[in-house]
Amino acid sequence: MSFQLDTGICQRINSATPNEDELFGHSHTLQVLSLKKVGKQQENTNLPSDRYRIVLSDGAHFLQAMLATQLNDMVVEEHLKRYTVVCVERLSCNYVQEKRLIIIMALRILGQEDKKIGEPVPIDTNTTHSEAPTPAPEKPLRQPTAQSTSNSNASTPSASRPPQRGNWHPIEGLSPYQNNWTIKARVTQKSELKSYSNARGEGKVFNVTFMDETGEIRATAFNAIADNLYPKLEEGKVYYVSKGKVNLAKKKFSNVQNDFEITLEAKSEIEECLETSNLPMIKYSFVTLQELQDLPKDSTCDVIGILKDYGDVSEITSRATSRTMKKRELTLVDKSGFSVRLTLWGNQAENFSPDEQNPVIAFKGVKVGDYGGRSLGMVASATMTQNPDIPESHALRGWYDSAGSESTFQSHSNANGSFTGSGGAGFNRAELKPLLEMKLEANRIPDSDEKPVYFSTRATVMHIRSENIAYPACETCNKKVVEEGDSWRCDKCDKILSRPTYRYIMSFAVSDHTGQAWFHGFNDVGNTLFGKSANEITEIKDSDDAQYNLILAKACCKSYNFLLRAKRDSYNDNNRIRYGVSRILPLNYKEENEAC
Structure with missing residues (x-):
């Protein structure tokens, strides 16, 4: 199959000004002469992503451009390679350190040729770069120095000095190696203005996410700059942003898909843009629940x-x-x-x-x-x-x-599929497991696995350990308190209490027709088993052993539905499975009958 290239288009692109939207938005048939990786993604995710330099030919001349990162998969999967004929559907022209940069934003593969079409030559034969010449264009017009320096603080620049239409930089092309850039982007997220305190002192901070058609980037402002810019940036609006500092992104503070981020400084300039076409509101990548x-x-x-x-x-x-x-x-x-x-x-x-x-x-x-x-x-x-x-x-x-x-x-649920809320949050009768089956599954948890596994089961309480059934706790943080004379001290809250609030911490044996197991529970479990608070039970335990033992006996021989959290732990150098009770539910015989 033979292809007809758009002869002469390389010269037109090479000499075009950045605001020639009709040229850059129109489709052009060209051939790929070479592809070269100019950045390598390492294991360290703070390093920039792969970027590809592409040389395109119209059959008579060739020019050099950069491939937008969203098109990298075409190269990786070898759909786009040497001598591929493509339809370039959208281009972007920018200036990086006063040099022209052509970026291929969208293209469509038409077919593959075995050899070069025509005899393309460099556009500028005097250039020292024979592979893909890119003659430097005339510098874009600039406003007089008095106007460009009239706003030294991070604020909205003078209305008489708007960035030229079309002469802005794509977000995906930003890097720490560029100083003179302007992006046109929409604010898709704006955080609260927060106060912080650390070893270096106190301050304020907020961040925003800017998005254009090529990607998104996070920007952060601190202290006085944050106070100044916070009311000027609004979610959903579009702004020209320039003179910020581009750094490697701190991934642990952001989920924005960009290797870089912007720090807004005193010299940063932000101006609202009323021309908002072709800019997305928010890009989503939804997953189902x-x-x-x-x-x-x-x-x-x-x-x-x-x-x-x-x-x-x-x-x-x-x-x-x-x-x-x-x-x-x-x-x-x-x-x-x-x-x-x-x-x-x-x-x-x-x-x-x-x-x-x-x-x-x-x-x-x-x-x-x-x-x-x-x-x-x-x-x-x-x-x-x-x-x-x-x-x-x-x-x-x-x-x-x-x-x-x-x-x-x-x-x-973390395991065993899903659990419906019928009968209590997290418990599902359809997933009931006898104790023996549950224990066999739990024993297959790898020793190195720290994640819990959840089970639903029904069992009868057979015995409750009477020792240490509750502990003295702080009424604020629920941590254990220490008795000091006539008072109690909470180390966590650093305060003295006249008396503690007791909370249950229990171990009890259960059984069903397949076997027996030991469960462990806390305050909600004790309240359900005894119908009394830990304070009441502790008072009875200290004053009347016979009544205390009677209460324990009455709590036994009753059946419950349990949602359990099974996890490996080590006790006295013994590796074991510990079954913690996440939910305990008295049997509702009407619901049990309807479920049969």
Whole structure:
């Protein structure tokens, strides 16, 4: 098959100015003469991604360009190689350190030739780079020095000095080796303005995510610069951004898919752009709620679902910092038939209000957890959008209104598939295992595996250890307190208590028709078994042994449904499986009968 190349187009591209949108957005048939990797991805993920230099020919001349990273797969999978004929559908022309840079943004493969078409020659025969000459163009027009230096602080530049249309840099082309760049990008996420304190002192910080058609990048501002820029940047709006410092990205603080990030400085310039065409709002890569079980803990993902239910704002105390945090839990469902619990934190939890009953909500960059089964949590870089105008949202809305509202949904477990919420959160009668089968499965947990495995079972309490049935705890943090004379001291909270609050810590034997096992439980378990608080039981234990033993005896010979958390641990140099009770549920005989 013979191909007709667009003769003369290389010269036109080489001499074009950056704002010739018609030329750069039009399709051109060209041939690949060579491909060369100019950056190598190492195991260290802080290093930049592979970049490919491509030489294109129109049959008469050839020119050099860079291949956009989203097209790398074509090279890796060898669809794009030497002598491939392509239809270049979109180009970008930028200046990097006053040198022209052509970037191939989109192309389509037409076919493969065995040899070079025509006898292409360099556009500029005087250049020293014979492989792919790129003569330096005239420098873009600049405003007088007085105007360009009139704004030394990070702020909106003068309206008389807007960046030239088309003369901006693609986000994916940013690197620490460039100083003079301007990006045109939409703010897709903006964090809260937070205060921090460390060994170097106190300060303020916030970050935003900028996105254009080539990719996204995270930008951070500190202290006075953060105070100045925070009210000027709004989610959803488009800005010209320049004169920031490009550094290697700190991956542990961001889930943005870019090897670099921007630090906004005092000299940084930001101007709102009213021409917002061809810039995406947010790029999603959704996974279904069912697919969450295949994702590793602490990874991030994008999900979209129907808000089935949401709780009130509550407060918890962080174990790491002892600070009080506000949280709110949402329940999401989707067409996969699964539900998941998603946690909002801080101001987002307090200010959350659904736009309508059961809205569609899209989340970008939420964190995957495994507490009590698969769960999701918002992080600083995550975004939440109600009823987004995207095809996935419209499809989900139609499904829920027509049939989904009457469906039942499964929640996730770390093992054994999924567990429905019938009869209690996390327990599923369909997954009941006899004690012997459960123990055989648990014994197959590798010694090196630190992840728990969850089981549902039904068993009868046969014996409760009477020693150390409760411990003295701090009423604030629930940690064990130490008696000092007539008072009690909490080392964690660093305070003195007049009396402790007792909490259950129990070991008890259970059995069924296949065998016996020892379970371990905490406060909720004791409250269910005895119907009394640990304070009451401790008082009876200290004052009346006979009544205490009678209470223990009455708690035995009763059957319960259990959700168990099985995990390997070591005790006195013995490796064993420990069965912790995550849920204990008294039998509901009506539900048990209906389940038969």
